Amino acid sequence: MDVVCEPGWVSDCCFLIDGYGWRAERSTCVLAVKGSRFAAIVDAAHKSSAPFILRGIRDAGVESSSVRYILVTHRHTDHAGGVAPLLKAMPDAAVMGHRVTLSNIRDPSRINEASRRMWGDAADPMDPVEDAERLIPVSDGDVVDLGGGVEVEVVHTPGHTSDHYAYYERKSGVAYLGDAGGLFSCPTRMVVPTSFPASFKVDPYIRSLEKLMGYDVDVLVFAHFGAIRGKGAADFISKCIEVVEEWVELAKEGGVKEVAGRLKEGYLSGFTLFNPEIRSVIFDALAAGLVNALRGPRGV
Numbered sequence: 001m002d003v004v005c006e007p008g009w010v011s012d013c014c015f016l017i018d019g020y021g022w023r024a025e026r027s028t029c030v031l032a033v034k035g036s037r038f039a040a041i042v043d044a045a046h047k048s049s050a051p052f053i054l055r056g057i058r059d060a061g062v063e064s065s066s067v068r069y070i071l072v073t074h075r076h077t078d079h080a081g082g083v084a085p086l087l088k089a090m091p092d093a094a095v096m097g098h099r100v101t102l103s104n105i106r107d108p109s110r111i112n113e114a115s116r117r118m119w120g121d122a123a124d125p126m127d128p129v130e131d132a133e134r135l136i137p138v139s140d141g142d143v144v145d146l147g148g149g150v151e152v153e154v155v156h157t158p159g160h161t162s163d164h165y166a167y168y169e170r171k172s173g174v175a176y177l178g179d180a181g182g183l184f185s186c187p188t189r190m191v192v193p194t195s196f197p198a199s200f201k202v203d204p205y206i207r208s209l210e211k212l213m214g215y216d217v218d219v220l221v222f223a224h225f226g227a228i229r230g231k232g233a234a235d236f237i238s239k240c241i242e243v244v245e246e247w248v249e250l251a252k253e254g255g256v257k258e259v260a261g262r263l264k265e266g267y268l269s270g271f272t273l274f275n276p277e278i279r280s281v282i283f284d285a286l287a288a289g290l291v292n293a294l295r296g297p298r299g300v
């Protein structure tokens, strides 16, 4: 399997940038997509990620004035938080995403509060975007044309959250999954579901991955963190589904504490994302979201 755990080009037109989420390297990545006329950024990482993203697009040879679109996967602060500072640095850019994502970008008070509950002092709250004219809602199947055959398609992929979009670059077959595929530990090649409370829903999450299997994927990019290239990319989407099914099996019985114990026993040693001190806390949250999803209604 050809795994990319470093920033750089993952295809002719797509460049992986380290967003230094939670101020740690290789926790969060965004994608610069370069067409012959315009460029786009897929996802915006945290508010504190903006300087790293601006440095990354320079490394990709992209002028910030040529960035026309910031395509956001969903409302969480580690994906939408960079929007406000990036808009200041990218005078011609507009933000695209689900209408729920955009309403949280306009008024991030609720999402900031939820983020504070989850991350405590490590939360990196978002600033609001007041200029509503720069926020453009897009829908499943919409396509952004960057010129030279470089086109990015919007793929509605609910499950992690109801407003989640993945983005698929058609010319080079790059699928940026955001949080739709899971948390990917690049060095160990292990993926675990992004089953955070309170938004996670099992059935839509699996259906979204099945939908992505219908695309011709040559490069699979995980927002946390890294990419898989070549034949293994498409196959890995079924791996993401298998792991959710394993987790559902492990969470069939017992409370959050018991389920968290089982998940840690099976998966924590291969989980290399984020700082080691918070990995156990992350698993407690993933267990809580999973148990909540299984004991409550399973649809959207």
Ligand SMILES: [Zn+2]
Binding pocket: 074, 076, 079, 160, 179
């Ligand atoms: Zn998320």
